[in-house]
Amino acid sequence: MYAEVFVSCPLDSSFTYSVPEDMDVRVGMRVRVEFGKRTMQGYVVSLHCNKPEGFKVKDIIEPIDDTPIFNESLVELAHEISATYLAAPGEVLSTALPSGYRPSDRHKHPFGSCLKYNAALMPQQEAVFNAILDAEKNDSLLHLIHGITGSGKTEVYIKLAQHMIERNRSVIYCVPEINLSSQIYERLHHVFGDSLIVYHSQLTKNQRLHNWKRFYSGDARIAIGTRSAIFLQNSDLGCIIIDEEHDGSYKENSTPRYNARRVAFYRSRREKCLCVLGSATPSIETMYAAKKGLIGLHSLTERYGDAQLPEVEIIKIDPEKKDKNLSPLLTLYTKRTLDSGHQVIYLLNRRGFSPVVMCGSCSSILECPHCNVSLTYHKNGSLLCHYCGYVQALPKICPSCSSEEIIRVGAGTQRVEESVEKIFNGKNVFRMDQDSTRKKGTIYDVIGRMNSGEIDILLGTQMVAKGFDFPRVSLVGVLLADIGLNIPDFRASERIFSLLVQVSGRSGRGKEPGRVIIQTLDDGHPLFQFLQKQDYEGFYHHELETRRALCYPPFSRLARLLIRGKNRDAVEKNIYALRDELKKNMAGDSSIILLGPAAAPLEKVGDNYRYHIILKGARLENLCRVISLSRHIISDRNLYLEIDIDPYDIL
DNA sequence: AGCACGCCGACT
DNA sequence: GTCGGCGTGCTC
Numbered sequence: 160m161y162a163e164v165f166v167s168c169p170l171d172s173s174f175t176y177s178v179p180e181d182m183d184v185r186v187g188m189r190v191r192v193e194f195g196k197r198t199m200q201g202y203v204v205s206l207h208c209n210k211p212e213g214f215k216v217k218d219i220i221e222p223i224d225d226t227p228i229f230n231e232s233l234v235e236l237a238h239e240i241s242a243t244y245l246a247a248p249g250e251v252l253s254t255a256l257p258s259g260y261r262p263s264d265r266h267k268h269p270f271g272s273c274l275k276y277n278a279a280l281m282p283q284q285e286a287v288f289n290a291i292l293d294a295e296k297n298d299s300l301l302h303l304i305h306g307i308t309g310s311g312k313t314e315v316y317i318k319l320a321q322h323m324i325e326r327n328r329s330v331i332y333c334v335p336e337i338n339l340s341s342q343i344y345e346r347l348h349h350v351f352g353d354s355l356i357v358y359h360s361q362l363t364k365n366q367r368l369h370n371w372k373r374f375y376s377g378d379a380r381i382a383i384g385t386r387s388a389i390f391l392q393n394s395d396l397g398c399i400i401i402d403e404e405h406d407g408s409y410k411e412n413s414t415p416r417y418n419a420r421r422v423a424f425y426r427s428r429r430e431k432c433l434c435v436l437g438s439a440t441p442s443i444e445t446m447y448a449a450k451k452g453l454i455g456l457h458s459l460t461e462r463y464g465d466a467q468l469p470e471v472e473i474i475k476i477d478p479e480k481k482d483k484n485l486s487p488l489l490t491l492y493t494k495r496t497l498d499s500g501h502q503v504i505y506l507l508n509r510r511g512f513s514p515v516v517m518c519g520s521c522s523s524i525l526e527c528p529h530c531n532v533s534l535t536y537h538k539n540g541s542l543l544c545h546y547c548g549y550v551q552a553l554p555k556i557c558p559s560c561s562s563e564e565i566i567r568v569g570a571g572t573q574r575v576e577e578s579v580e581k582i583f584n585g586k587n588v589f590r591m592d593q594d595s596t597r598k599k600g601t602i603y604d605v606i607g608r609m610n611s612g613e614i615d616i617l618l619g620t621q622m623v624a625k626g627f628d629f630p631r632v633s634l635v636g637v638l639l640a641d642i643g644l645n646i647p648d649f650r651a652s653e654r655i656f657s658l659l660v661q662v663s664g665r666s667g668r669g670k671e672p673g674r675v676i677i678q679t680l681d682d683g684h685p686l687f688q689f690l691q692k693q694d695y696e697g698f699y700h701h702e703l704e705t706r707r708a709l710c711y712p713p714f715s716r717l718a719r720l721l722i723r724g725k726n727r728d729a730v731e732k733n734i735y736a737l738r739d740e741l742k743k744n745m746a747g748d749s750s751i752i753l754l755g756p757a758a759a760p761l762e763k764v765g766d767n768y769r770y771h772i773i774l775k776g777a778r779l780e781n782l783c784r785v786i787s788l789s790r791h792i793i794s795d796r797n798l799y800l801e802i803d804i805d806p807y808d809i810l
Numbered sequence: 811a812g813c814a815c816g817c818c819g820a821c822t
Numbered sequence: 823g824t825c826g827g828c829g830t831g832c833t834c
Binding site: 169194197 | 811812813
Binding site: 816817 | 828831832
C-alpha cells in the first residue's frame with residue numbers, strides 16, 4: 160500500500176510513501192515522514208497500490224493521529240485555495256490543520272458576568288432570520304446582514320446557529336479578533352454549553368488539536384474563532400457566520416495569503432451550507448455583490464431595545480492651538496457626561512507618547528535604522544519602531560547636527576493619557592492599547608471594570624472601537640480622525656469610515672441617548688459628511704465611484720507582487736526583470752493592467768528593501784496564469800517574492 | 811523552504 | 823593543502 164502525502168513545502172505535488180504492513184494509515188491522517196534529510200509532518204490525501212517508478216520509496220515513519228482528522232473535502236478545498244492564492248497545497252494544508260500531537264483540554268476560558276443572553280428577537284431581526292432560511296430553501300446560500308451598530312446582529316446569528324444545531328448540523332462563527340471571541344464565547348456558552356469550542360492562535364497547539372477533534376467528531380457543534388477557524392472540519396456544516404466581514408484581519412498576512420471570507424464562499428458552494436456575513440459598514444466589494452444580487456441583502460435599521468443612534472458632531476481643530484488634543488467642546492461634554500454618572504470613550508488611533516521625534520535645529524526626523532519609518536517616543540524614555548520592534552534610547556543630541564534641541568512632535572495614547580488625567584483630575588482614566596494589554600486577560604479585566612463603573616474614561620487605540628457593549632457609555636470622542644486617512648492605500652477611506660462608525664456605535668447603547676465628537680484637521684474631507692449623518696449608503700456610493708474611476712475592486716481583481724531583500728540593487732534589478740516577464744506573458748491580454756514597479760510605500764522594513772508591482776485584471780484566472788508563468792524569473796535565493804492575491808493593503 | 815553538494819578564494 | 827563563501831538542485 161502507498162500513500163500520497165503532502166508536506167509543508169512550496170512544492171506543487173504530493174510525495175509517495177509506502178505504508179508498512181502493520182501500520183494503520185488512512186486518508187485524513189497526519190503522519191511523520193522522512194523528507195530529504197529531515198523528518199516532517201505529512202498529510203495523507205489518498206491511498207493506492209500502484210508501485211511508483213523512477214525513485215526509491217520511503218516508509219512512513221509513523222502515524223500522528225490514530226483516527227483521521229480531515230476528509231477529502233478539505234483536500235479539495237486546499238487545492239482550490241492553492242490555485243487561487245498561488246501557494247502550494249502542502250502549505251495550505253499545514254495552515255488549515257492543527258499541528259499538535261497530544262490533544263489537551265487544559266484550556267480554561269476566563270469567565271465574567273457582563274453579558275446576558277436575551278432570546279427574544281425584535282420584528283426586524285425575526286424578519287431577517289426568516290428571510291435567510293427561506294432563501295436557503297432555494298439554494299441561495301450567501302447573505303449579508305447590514306445592520307447599524309447595536310442593532311443586534313448577534314441575536315440573529317445565535318438564532319441561526321440554534322436552528323442548525325437542532326437539525327444536527329454544525330456552525331462556524333468567525334470573529335475578527337481573539338479579543339472579541341472571548342466576549343462572544345461567554346454569550347454563546349450560555350446558549351450552547353459544551354457544544355461550543357473556541358479556535359484561534361492564542362490556544363496552544365494541543366488545545367487547538369483537542370478542539371479540532373471535538374468539532375470534527377460532532378461532539379461539539381458550534382465553533383467560534385478567528386480566521387483560521389474557517390478550516391474547521393465537520394461532516395455536516397450548516398452555516399458559516401462571518402461577523403464584521405469588512406475587517407482586514409480576515410486576510411492572512413503570510414503564505415498562503417487567504418481571506419477567510421473568500422474561503423467561506425468556497426465552502427458554502429462546496430458543502431451547500433449557509434454563509435452569513437454581517438457588518439455595520441460592509442466592505443465595498445461585499446455590498447457591490449449584494450446590490451448586484453449575488454449575495455442576499457438584509458438590513459437591520461433599528462437599534463436593539465430602546466437605544467437610539469448617537470448624535471455625531473464634527474469639529475475642526477487647529478494644530479497651532481495648545482488644546483488641540485482636547486477641544487473645549489469635547490472637554491465640556493466630557494465633564495457633563497462624567498457628572499451625570501456616565502462613561503466616556505476616547506479613540507486615538509496611535510500608541511506611544513509621540514509618533515515623531517525631530518531635531519528643532521536641522522529638522523531631521525529620527526528614523527528606525529532597519530525600516531524607513533519614524534521612531535515613536537514612549538514614556539519610559541525609549542524610541543520604538545512599531546514595525547520591527549527596534550528600541551533605542553532617546554538621544555541627547557541630534558545624530559545629524561549635534562544640536563541639543565530634540566522635539567517630540569504629535570501625541571499618542573500615552574501623552575494624551577497624561578493630559579486627560581490632568582484635566583479630569585480625580586477621574587479614573589484607563590489607557591487601552593497594545594502596550595497596556597500585552598498581558599493575557601487584561602481586556603477581560605477592562606470589560607469588568609467598565610461594567611462596574613470603576614473606569615470613567617477609556618482611552619485607547621482602535622481596540623476600543625470593536626464590539627464592546629457598555630450601556631453606560633454616552634460619549635465617544637475621536638481625538639484625531641485624520642490618522643491613517645492619508646496613507647497611500649486605496650482602502651484608507653473605507654478603513655477609517657468603518658473605524659469611526661464602529662467607535663461611534665459604542666455610544667448610547669443604554670437608555671441614555673449617545674453623543675459622538677469627532678475632531679479633525681480636515682473637516683472638508685467628504686467622509687465626514689457621511690459620518691455625521693451615519694450615512695453608509697452615501698459613503699458607499701461615493702467610494703464606489705472613486706473605485707470605478709481608478710478601476711480598483713470591485714471593478715477589478717488585484718494582485719500584488721512584492722520582492723524583498725537586503726540588497727537594494729538586487730531587489731530593483733529583479734523587480735524590473737519580473738516586470739518584463741509579466742509583460743511578455745501578458746501579451747495579447749489587454750484586460751490586465753500593470754502598475755509599477757515602484758518602491759512599496761514602506762520601502763524598507765526590518766532591513767529588507769521592498770519593491771512591488773500591482774496587477775489589475777477583470778478575471779482572477781488570467782492574473783494567476785500570468786503570475787504563474789512569470790514567477791520563476793526570481794531565482795536569487797537572497798530575494799523573496801511575495802504574491803498577494805486580493806491584497807487587503809498595499810503598503 | 812531546508813539542506814545538501816560543489817566549485818573557487820584566503821588562510822593555518 | 824582545507825575552511826568556508828553562496829550558486830544550483832532535490833526532496834517520494
